[in-house]
Amino acid sequence: MELVLIGVVALLTSGLTLFSGFGLGxxxxxxxxxxxxxxLAIAATAVVHFANNIFKxxxxxxxxxxxxxxxxxxxxxxxxxxxxxxxxxxDKMPVVASYTLGGSTFEITVIKAVIGILIVxxxxxxxxxxxxxxxxxxxxxxxxxxxxxFFGGLSGNQGALRSAFLLKSGLSKEAFVATGxxxxxxxxxxxxxxxxxxxxxxxxxxxxxxxxxxxVGTICAFIGSFVGKRLLQKVTLRTVQMMVAIAMLLIGVGLxxxxx
Numbered sequence: 737m738e739l740v741l742i743g744v745v746a747l748l749t750s751g752l753t754l755f756s757g758f759g760l761g762x763x764x765x766x767x768x769x770x771x772x773x774x775x776l777a778i779a780a781t782a783v784v785h786f787a788n789n790i791f792k793x794x795x796x797x798x799x800x801x802x803x804x805x806x807x808x809x810x811x812x813x814x815x816x817x818x819x820x821x822x823x824x825x826x827d828k829m830p831v832v833a834s835y836t837l838g839g840s841t842f843e844i845t846v847i848k849a850v851i852g853i854l855i856v857x858x859x860x861x862x863x864x865x866x867x868x869x870x871x872x873x874x875x876x877x878x879x880x881x882x883x884x885x886f887f888g889g890l891s892g893n894q895g896a897l898r899s900a901f902l903l904k905s906g907l908s909k910e911a912f913v914a915t916g917x918x919x920x921x922x923x924x925x926x927x928x929x930x931x932x933x934x935x936x937x938x939x940x941x942x943x944x945x946x947x948x949x950x951x952v953g954t955i956c957a958f959i960g961s962f963v964g965k966r967l968l969q970k971v972t973l974r975t976v977q978m979m980v981a982i983a984m985l986l987i988g989v990g991l992x993x994x995x996x
Contacts, residue, residue: 819889
């Protein structure tokens with residue numbers, strides 16, 4: 737049942753990201769968090785995200801502006817490793833508080849609170865029109881890479897910041913997309929190295945159980961993208977965007993208060 741749910745959600749999520757305004761990783765991570773510890777949910781999402789972009793990388797890498805990639809992705813990769821290391825540190829922190837509700841005990845932890853707050857914040861930013869229109873001049877590319885990479889490593893939320901800093905780089909549409917994909921793959925690779933040598937070793941038993949859900953999630957994400965691109969125009973549908981945002985906000989709040 738767990739595999740079925742993850743597969744269905746990955747398929748729908750991958751299709752929805754084409755017209756909801758949210759990225760695959762942003763939406764899929766909270767779903768994985770319903771079934772696995774938060775650090776492993778972030779790592780599993782990173783694997784699916786990486787696999788979903790590696791094919792695009794092979795197709796579009798030649799169209800990327802490698803000068804922009806260098807200015808943006810070097811700091812992004814370093815910051816992603818810092819964020820991933822911080823995630824591992826949060827995972828080792830003790831339980832902050834616990835309470836009983838309906839006969840069940842729930843725990844509030846630092847890692848759940850931090851990631852839950854970030855989910856809520858980035859969900860609200862995605863819905864804020866002024867943030868959507870926010871751009872920065874090219875001289876801020878290294879800073880943009882650092883910010884995008886750090887939050888990518890810490891929680892998987894990197895797409896919105898990456899776009900804000902790349903939009904004003906004077907890239908053509910094709911170069912903008914290709915440069916974003918290359919940067920995403922670099923950040924995912926960097927944070928996966930830290931995840932693999934950090935908390936995934938501490939959660940070894942759970943890590944083994946991730947193999948099947950990640951494979952199913954990756955395949956279904958491919959199918960969702962393939963079908964979605966052919967059945968739907970790539971536009972933002974406000975109703976769908978609001979539904980996705982509300983679901984993410986609920987999961988974010990659930991993590992903060994220990995219900996998830």
